[in-house]
Amino acid sequence: MKRKAKNVLFIVGSLLLLSGLSVFAAVRQAQRPVGRVIVTIDNEFNNFFISEQQVTSLLTRNGNQRLEGAHPQDLDLRTLEQRLKTHPFVRDAQVYRDLAGNLHADVRQNRPIARLTHADARQDEYLDADGQALPLSALYSARVVPMAKLNGQPLAASFFQDSTGRRYLEFLRYIDEHPFWRAQVAEVFISANGKLIFTQQVGDQRVEFGFPENISEKFAKLMVFYRQIPPALGWDTYHRVNVEFQNQIICE
Template sequence: MAIKIDNEYNNYFIGDKEVKDLLTRDGERKIEGVSNKNIDLKNLEKRIESNKFVEDADVYRGLDGNIHVQVKQNRPIARIIRPDQDVYLDVEGQILPLSDRYTARVIPITKSALLKPLNQEFFQDSVGQNYLSLLQFIENDEFWKAQLAQMHIDGKGKVSFLPQVGDHTIEFGRPGNAEQKFKKLMIFYKEVLPVMGWDKYKRVNVEFEDQIICE
């Protein structure tokens, strides 16, 4: 059996052993040595896809007669901080459990107690999709992914960030217009902070169009 796991985003939530355990139901079902005609490939795919960290699985017979398994992992883009148990949010807005095997380096999200729970339903509706789009933007931008240490959503649904470097709070406002707001923020980082110093300001607001407020 040949197993290939896609690690395009350097995620290691599932390995060869976990895939084999899913295929054999923890060793209860033999695959090695079983006649190919007695193996239900679609059923094997479903077994692998039952793992929350698997986005897609492809099981097929190769020209060599062996069973080949290709696994594409889910891609977490945020960690939702909860009083009971933290969870991951993936790029599609699905909720994933934490893993004992691997910890993803993604932005943690906290929220006001006044805001409804950040569950799967929240990120699937028209309002919540704006937050998902914002997180997708951050995940795909090398600079902001490295610089933003934490995201908070207040009771009115407004977003703020704490940076990795600097002592200021970034007041982002509603999650829309992410590209324009981050462009303004980049001006602050490139043109203001090098002149004024990284500890000069306690808050930076990019919520309003055509202005940056620094205090």
């Protein structure tokens, strides 16, 4: 019985010691000045719209607020995160300190899925997966599908915000989520009646897609065309392919 009691006391004492050490380490870490500033940018999709230098500039207000050597009580991590999120290509940001006292800034980039084109290319803008406009970047040009009205008039990002526009956004998302179509679809147009037409990177066919509905089924029909017609008759046999009608592929 005494041995069991000693074991219990030993375990309790060990737990108290560990708790005390943890509290001591936390207090010491909280009082330690900032060491290095470590910036990590998520480049999952090989986009380079924001640089490490730009992140550092946002954190330090263009160098006006020194972070290295700063005392923890002088830092507001939430404020630093909000500064990073003011950049249009920052989708999310987390700022935190590690046990060594270093300040980490982890940035997740926003990513365009289309480019809304204008007669003057300097007025072009990107569109992200939420239907929000993104500016062009001097650092990087994204290889995404261009989109405009068939008459050459530009589309505003606000077009994609209502229930009708969201259907066209779903069409663009489908292209972006499938590497084959992302590589094959060259340029997308919306006709006056709202139907979609696009050109291709390989082949001279103009694809008449119709309204943005039954999207996966229509692309599946187009894949049937690719697998059966060009290998047998050549890519230049037809110049118009229509997949808008159910269970039909019309070629001319």
